[in-house]
Amino acid sequence: MLISDVQGFLRNIPDDHRLRVGPFTAKIDPDDPDLPFNHAVPDDGAVPTPADVAALVAAFRARSRVPRLEYIPRAAPEVEPVLLAAGFTPEGRYPLLVCPPSQVTDVPLDPSLRVDLVPASATDDLWAVARVTNAAFDAPPPADHDLARMLRLLAEDGLIAAARDTATGEIVGAGQLLAPRAGVAEVAGIATAPTHRRRGIAGAVTALLTRAGAKAGITTLFLTPADDQAARVYARVGYRKEGEALFISLTS
Incomplete structure (x- = not known):
């Protein structure tokens, strides 16, 4: 449940510039191209098709942004193989730390x-x-x-x-x-x-x-x-x- 809660937060940060593309929620800042403010998060359990990924890439590029995602793979394990097949490259894998x-x-x-x-x-x-x-x-x-x-x-x-x-x-x-x-x-x-x-x-x-x-x-x-x-x-x-x-x- 904890992983799903965090993934839900990543996907639903209040943002006037949120965009739905297939099983992805993309956040694209029209004023700031900096990477942390422009990324997508998949739905829990998402199984995207190559067409879904192509549409996501097109949405970012139409707005002059680098196509990218920030998410927790455990919540959507079928996503990464499709991204890799489309030419995506991992920037990094970072520990998810939680404090009760x-x-x-x-x-x-x-x-x-x-x-x-x-x-x-x-x-x-x-x-x-x-x-x-x-x-x-x-x-x-x-x-x-x-x-x-x-x-x-x-x-x-x-x-x-x-x-x-x-x-x-x-x-x-x-x-x-x-x-x-x-x-x-x-x-x-x-x-x-x-x-x-x-x-x-x-x-x-x-x-x-x-x-x-x-x-x-x-x-x-x-x-x-x-x-x-x-x-x-x-x-x-x-x-x-x-x-x-x-x-x-x-x-x-």
């Missing part, structure tokens, strides 16, 4: 830093969060659509956290809890400025978002770390592996 609300653990944070939630009214802080986040993920400098996305997230009961250097007031780390759906939410966009790494920011931001989400009634909190080092940070907060996520795209 009762198991959230605070981690040490450098005393020169403070981590807080950012309200929608603090637009200067939200711009700073966007700068730190985009730099950490090698995305272009923030634009109006980045701010609009964060404001939409906050309006939909998501959360944004920022780590601040108390001496300078500078925001040097950030993270988000995406808008929950049916008691499920994803922790994402955990970022730290290069000048402030190895000071506990990622763990502290994750713990704050996880604890705040649990307090708001979210029962399933999950994330997909980029590598083993990040996974170890989240393990200290209380996250444990429950499966695997696949990111796969067609680049040729």
Whole structure:
């Protein structure tokens, strides 16, 4: 049930730009070509035909986006072979980590830093969060659509956290809890400025978002770390592996 709940969240994140193509739900951002904001998720148990995949590819290319998917293979095991046959290449397989609300653990944070939630009214802080986040993920400098996305997230009961250097007031780390759906939410966009790494920011931001989400009634909190080092940070907060996520795209 847990895998199905998470897959359902991935497929049903509130989004005005959601598109149904065969057994896929595609999310295509008209303003931002960055890969995380443009991907499809298959239905649970989907058995797509080559024609379904061709239609999905056409939908992405008609919008000048890379055809790609982010999903949990265990929820739809028949999908990957059809994608591979169509020329898709895995970008990576990432552990799916889940933290029961009762198991959230605070981690040490450098005393020169403070981590807080950012309200929608603090637009200067939200711009700073966007700068730190985009730099950490090698995305272009923030634009109006980045701010609009964060404001939409906050309006939909998501959360944004920022780590601040108390001496300078500078925001040097950030993270988000995406808008929950049916008691499920994803922790994402955990970022730290290069000048402030190895000071506990990622763990502290994750713990704050996880604890705040649990307090708001979210029962399933999950994330997909980029590598083993990040996974170890989240393990200290209380996250444990429950499966695997696949990111796969067609680049040729």
